[in-house]
Amino acid sequence: MIVAPIVAPSGGVLPKVELRNVNMRYFGLEGETEALKDISFSVAPGEFIAIIGQSGCGKSTLLSLISGILRPTDGAVLVDGKAVSGPNRKVAYMLQQDYLFEWRTILENAVLGAEIQGADMRKARRRAKELLTKYGLGQFLDYLPRQLSGGMRQRVALARTLCTEPDVVLLDEPFSALDSQTRLALADEITDILRREGKTTILVTHDIGEAISMAERVIVLSRRPGQMKSDHPIAFASYDGRRPTTFEARNAPEFNRYFNTLWQELEVHVEG
Amino acid sequence: MSRVEQLTMTTPSLQYRKWLARERRGRLSVRAAQFAILVVFLLLWEALPRAHIINPLLTSYPSALWPTFLELLKETPRQASILTHTWFTVFATVIGFSAAMVLGIAIAAALWWWHDLYKVLDPYLVVANAMPKTAFVPIFYIWLGATLSIYGMSLAISLFITILMIYNGFGGIDPNKIKLAQTFGATKRQVLSKVVLPGSIPTLIAALKVNVGLSMVGVVVGEFQSANIGLGFLIQYGSQIFKLNIVMTAITILALISSVMYLAISWLEAAVMRRR
Numbered sequence: 340m341i342v343a344p345i346v347a348p349s350g351g352v353l354p355k356v357e358l359r360n361v362n363m364r365y366f367g368l369e370g371e372t373e374a375l376k377d378i379s380f381s382v383a384p385g386e387f388i389a390i391i392g393q394s395g396c397g398k399s400t401l402l403s404l405i406s407g408i409l410r411p412t413d414g415a416v417l418v419d420g421k422a423v424s425g426p427n428r429k430v431a432y433m434l435q436q437d438y439l440f441e442w443r444t445i446l447e448n449a450v451l452g453a454e455i456q457g458a459d460m461r462k463a464r465r466r467a468k469e470l471l472t473k474y475g476l477g478q479f480l481d482y483l484p485r486q487l488s489g490g491m492r493q494r495v496a497l498a499r500t501l502c503t504e505p506d507v508v509l510l511d512e513p514f515s516a517l518d519s520q521t522r523l524a525l526a527d528e529i530t531d532i533l534r535r536e537g538k539t540t541i542l543v544t545h546d547i548g549e550a551i552s553m554a555e556r557v558i559v560l561s562r563r564p565g566q567m568k569s570d571h572p573i574a575f576a577s578y579d580g581r582r583p584t585t586f587e588a589r590n591a592p593e594f595n596r597y598f599n600t601l602w603q604e605l606e607v608h609v610e611g
Numbered sequence: 612m613s614r615v616e617q618l619t620m621t622t623p624s625l626q627y628r629k630w631l632a633r634e635r636r637g638r639l640s641v642r643a644a645q646f647a648i649l650v651v652f653l654l655l656w657e658a659l660p661r662a663h664i665i666n667p668l669l670t671s672y673p674s675a676l677w678p679t680f681l682e683l684l685k686e687t688p689r690q691a692s693i694l695t696h697t698w699f700t701v702f703a704t705v706i707g708f709s710a711a712m713v714l715g716i717a718i719a720a721a722l723w724w725w726h727d728l729y730k731v732l733d734p735y736l737v738v739a740n741a742m743p744k745t746a747f748v749p750i751f752y753i754w755l756g757a758t759l760s761i762y763g764m765s766l767a768i769s770l771f772i773t774i775l776m777i778y779n780g781f782g783g784i785d786p787n788k789i790k791l792a793q794t795f796g797a798t799k800r801q802v803l804s805k806v807v808l809p810g811s812i813p814t815l816i817a818a819l820k821v822n823v824g825l826s827m828v829g830v831v832v833g834e835f836q837s838a839n840i841g842l843g844f845l846i847q848y849g850s851q852i853f854k855l856n857i858v859m860t861a862i863t864i865l866a867l868i869s870s871v872m873y874l875a876i877s878w879l880e881a882a883v884m885r886r887r
Contacts, residue, residue, distance in 0.1 A: 408793050426796035438791045442809050452795040455805065503795065 353420050354381035355539040356405060356507055361414035363400055373564035374400045378414075380558060380570065384506075387533065387540040389554035391547060393605060397565030398543040399435075402509045405541065406432040418507065428456060431505035436516045437496040439484035445471065445495050446480040452503040463502060470498040474528075490521040497529060501536070508533055510542040514549070526553060527585040534582070547605070551597045552585040559604045569604055573597060671855040676863055679856040683845075691840055697864055700830055700842040704868075707765025707826035712819060714766070715773030720803060722774070723781045740771035745832050752837045760837050765829030769822045776821065780814025781807050816880050823872045831865070 363375040374397040382388055392398050403409040404416050407426045416423040418430060431452070439448045446467055453463030471477060474494040476487075484492055493513065500508060513529070514522040530553045533540050544550055550557045551573055559568040575583050575591050583591060623631075653673050660667035671679075683693035722729040744767045751760035751767070784807050792806050834843025842861045849857030 406794050408790065426794060428796070432794035434787060434791060434794075436787065438785065438788050440788065440806070440810070442812065451792070451805070455792060455795040455797045455801055 352383055354417075355384040355386070355419065356541065357381040357417040357420075358401075358405075359415045359417070361404065361411045361416060363397065363404065363409070364412045375404075375411075376564040376566045378565070378567055380567065382507075382539055382541060384539055385537050386556065387530070387542070387554050388556040388558060389542040389544060389550035390558045390560060391544055391550045391601065391605065392560030392565060393545060393562060396560045396562055398545075398560060399511050401560075401565070402432060402511050402541065402543055405507075406430050406509055408432075428503060429505055430507045430509065431500045431503055432509045433496060433500045433511065433513045435512045437484075437489075437492040439492055439495055439499075441484050444481050444483060445476060445487070448484065448495055449498040449502055451499055456503060458503070466504070467498055467502045470501055471495070474498060488521075489517050490525055493517060493525055494528075497532070501532075501538075505538070507539045507541070510540065512544050512546075513542075523585070530585050547598055547601045548589060548594075551594055551601070552588040555582075557597075557601060559601060562606075571597070571600065668853070668855060671859040675856050676860045679860045683857065683860065693845070693860070693864070696840055696842050696845050696861070697868070699838075699840050700827075700834065700865075701868060703761050703765060703830040703833075703841070704823070704827045704872075706762055707829055708769060708819070708822045710762070710766050711769040711773045711822050711826060712815075714770060715777050715818065715822075716815070718774050719777035719781060720808075722778050723803070723807065724799065729778070736771060736775060740775055744768045744829070748832055748836045751833070757837045757839075761830055761833035761841070764833035765826045768829035768832075769825040772825065773818050773822055776818040777811065777814060780811040780818075783814070784810045812883055816876070816883065819879075820873075820876055823876065824869065827865070827869065827872075 358378050358380055361375060361378040362373075365372045365374055378401065390398055390401060400409065404411055405418070405423065407416075407423045407430065410424075418427055423430075439445075440451070443451070446464065449467035449471055450460065450463045453460065453467075468477070468480065471480060471494075474497065476491060476494060476498070479487060479491070484495070487495070493516075496513070510529075514526055517525060526549055540554075542550065542554055555573055557571045557573055559571070560566065561568045573593075575588060575593050578587060588594060656670065657672045657674060659665045660670050660672045680693065686692040686695070722732065744764065747767060748760075748764060751763045754760070755763050788806050788810065789802050792802050797805065830841070831843035831846070834841040835847045838844040842865055845861040846858050849855065849861065
């Protein structure tokens with residue numbers, strides 16, 4: 340694929356992830372379905388963005404394109420200025436559910452990515468142990484997934500995602516399968532971990548509150564075919580010179596203002 | 612509930628001990644009922660022919676089996692011991708279901724790998740599975756000779772259902788687990804070896820269960836036609852000279868072999884499932 344030379348945006352920083360005029364259509368015997376239309380945006384290194392939209396608007400497709408397991412029908416997806424042509428070690432994808440393999444122990448699950456990528460397994464096991472211990476699972480390394488609760492399982496999935504040391508983390512509604520308390524607690528924990536590790540993160544969700552409290556920027560997608568409707572920077576008054584935690588963000592005065600704006604843009608209509 | 616969250620009390624409460632006792636009684640009564648059915652069956656089998664309600668020539672009776680067994684145990688130059696007959700049947704059955712498992716897994720994996728191949732072969736597999744394979748017993752005898760035709764029949768009866776079962780198991784793997792492996796860049800080979808095959812272990816065990824029974828059917832039917840040794844041969848021989856004692860003894864041994872194989876697979880299943 341021929342890609343126009345990269346022009347670094349103002350500030351001279353090469354975007355970590357960039358989409359240029361991406362179109363995605365699915366083909367079936369009944370016809371073509373247009374999933375995404377003319378999507379262009381870029382994400383700076385270390386930035387945490389959220390993409391919101393209603394179900395079926397192509398959010399998950401967008402992440403599959405960035406991760407390289409799908410190719411766009413038109414346009415280009417770039418990571419570090421290079422066109423994505425397949426799954427890329429720099430990019431890790433965390434799916435909606437943990438999808439832990441029930442026949443593997445927690446530790447064996449956490450090193451799955453490293454094993455598939457043919458990495459040094461001694462190093463991978465050491466890193467997985469470190470991560471799992473950091474997430475409070477140090478004593479469960481030899482347990483099987485069915486012995487763990489939903490929140491713990493999702494933390495194992497996070498360790499599996501970060502064990503391969505990616506630069507970019509894609510989160511596809513990673514809390515949707517959890518109960519609401521676990522969901523809030525884990526969102527806070529994962530946001531904190533990803534920020535501290537300096538990962539570039541793209542979160543896809545239909546939960547407006549989750550997007551505002553976790554991300555620095557929120558992109559709104561329209562209904563199918565998904566088109567970019569708006570791109571909102573989310574800024575909070577400083578909390579001692581740092582970004583607020585997700586809990587602080589939910590209590591900040593700006594939260595409701597952002598919530599109302601995004602709610603109106605989503606144009607939620609209950610049908611039926 | 613996850614095991615981690617489980618609370619175990621140090622001293623079991625009275626209610627808990629009562630509950631345990633009830634559970635135990637429940638399990639024991641199931642075993643007792645199973646045993647009772649066997650006893651009633653054997654008693655009827657013994658009593659009805661003796662009372663001449665049914666003709667003893669047609670059914671023999673349980674108490675006649677042991678003397679017959681002892682008699683058949685003797686090895687004469689003209690007649691092999693019943694242990695030899697049993698060994699040949701068991702051996703052929705083991706060969707039959709092992710071959711069916713190995714070939715079944717290999718063919719199912721090939722069909723999974725080349726999906727178009729599956730689409731082409733699907734109707735043929737279904738028809739091959741539905742065919743009465745025993746119709747081929749005489750032909751197999753002509754094609755393969757005395758010994759190979761027995762293995763052939765055993766394989767023919769169990770192979771197609773094994774392929775279909777295992778292939779369905781492969782298709783039942785959560786596509787998101789495959790997607791997960793692909794996000795890490797897994798090749799098709801890695802998807803097969805790290806997701807599809809290990810995820811299908813329960814299916815493989817289910818297929819093995821079906822297989823063991825079917826392979827034995829194949830062996831016995833094959834032996835009817837072509838063998839001069841094996842329990843199938845003994846059944847055929849016994850019925851031709853109208854010695855139902857021999858037939859019933861051989862059938863009882865077949866039942867015992869089935870039970871042992873069933874127990875062996877249950878044990879294997881428990882060992883494998885402990886990891887899940």
